[in-house]
Amino acid sequence: MTFKTLDQANLQDQRALVRVDFNVPMADGRVTDDTRLKAALPTIEKLRKGGAKVILLAHFDRPKGKRVPEMSLKPVVEPLAKLLGAPVGFADDCIGEAAKAAVEAMAPGDVLLLENVRYHAGEEANDPELAKALAANGDLYVNDAFSAAHRAHASTEALARVLPAYAGEQMRRELEALDAALGNPKRPVLGIVGGSKVSTKLDLLNNLVGKLDKLAIGGGMANTFLAAQGIDVGASLCEHDLADTARQIIATAKEKGCELLLPIDVVTAEKVEPGVSSTVRELDAIGAQDRILDAGPKTLARLIAAMDASATLVWNGPLGVFEVPPFDKATVESAHHAAKLAKSGALVAVAGGGDTVAALNVAGVTGDFTFVSTAGGAFLEWMEGKVLPGVAALTR
Structure with missing residues (x-):
């Protein structure tokens, strides 16, 4: 730029x-x-x-x-x-x-x-x-x-x-950070995309699988990907009508050489309430009344290992219902680990989006990331690969 x-x-x-x-x-x-x-x-x-x-x-x-x-x-x-x-x-x-x-x-x-x-x-x-x-x-x-x-x-x-x-x-700081995250990043590049729905992040996912080495998908949107692969997600939030779309994204990622990291275990409960009784489930043991509300410990450990093996991280969206403990664990522990790596200089960690900033604030690590963008819509459109008119006008 x-x-x-x-x-x-x-x-x-x-x-x-x-x-x-x-x-x-x-x-x-x-x-x-x-x-x-x-x-x-x-x-x-x-x-x-x-x-x-x-x-x-x-x-x-x-x-x-x-x-x-x-x-x-x-x-x-x-x-x-x-x-x-x-x-x-x-x-x-x-x-x-x-x-x-x-x-x-x-x-x-x-x-x-x-x-x-x-x-x-x-x-x-x-x-x-x-x-x-x-x-x-x-x-x-x-x-x-x-x-x-x-x-x-x-x-x-x-x-x-x-x-x-x-x-x-x-x-200037924002544009330099974004260029370091996706424009001209140090590789390998890991992405984390979470949130509730695939439908709101289709452009984002389709753009990222062509740019990242690994992409971890979490939050409610991961349930849609699991269901698309024939896994019973019980009473979890899931866009079953987007199964074909999810399978297409999986195929595109494979074709582009981007490794998708979907949950391998999950934390479930029957209600979303603070302090509610929760259970770690393997993917083949999710009950009809279970709601997937966070990533499980094996999924978290694999994500932390992926961070250790990466040079750049770009993050948008939480991994679970972080607003309601204990379903904040995967998001908060991932954030702490990314912040530790960024602070030591081992990882360029860039994050953005309203829920993401709120989650990093909950974890208390916002100041330790390389850069945290507070520009919700603009950050998301940039991650989607769209031209931002206000930036384009500066780069003529």
């Missing part, structure tokens, strides 16, 4: 239009989780240090092209200023006189947040006219919102074609 970084830009006195992801959780008009604000700090600080005027573009929620007061970005100003340790200005619109006047009043090093770009219908329509109106207040464009890069919107795609475009620090 060839994209320009801020190290290649002349920043002094430049008006830098920076697309960030400030679509943060809020309650009663207050930010309840500042993770995404913190993610933008390295880019903002680099621009300030370089003498740029930092003008932040972002969306919040889905106002559908209308001005919805409850979807204003104004509540972000105070927590962002606190994190920066510097004042943050606010303009009541992202284009027009309000934005123009606020930008003209800026000095190098100042930070300004513009109002929700989705107040304009042209944002989600990727309208080139809105992009030109946004560009009127900038000399260069910086995209630091990988999590919004799978959408071809005016502030993520069209604007990058109007002004000189650069990747922000968070975007």
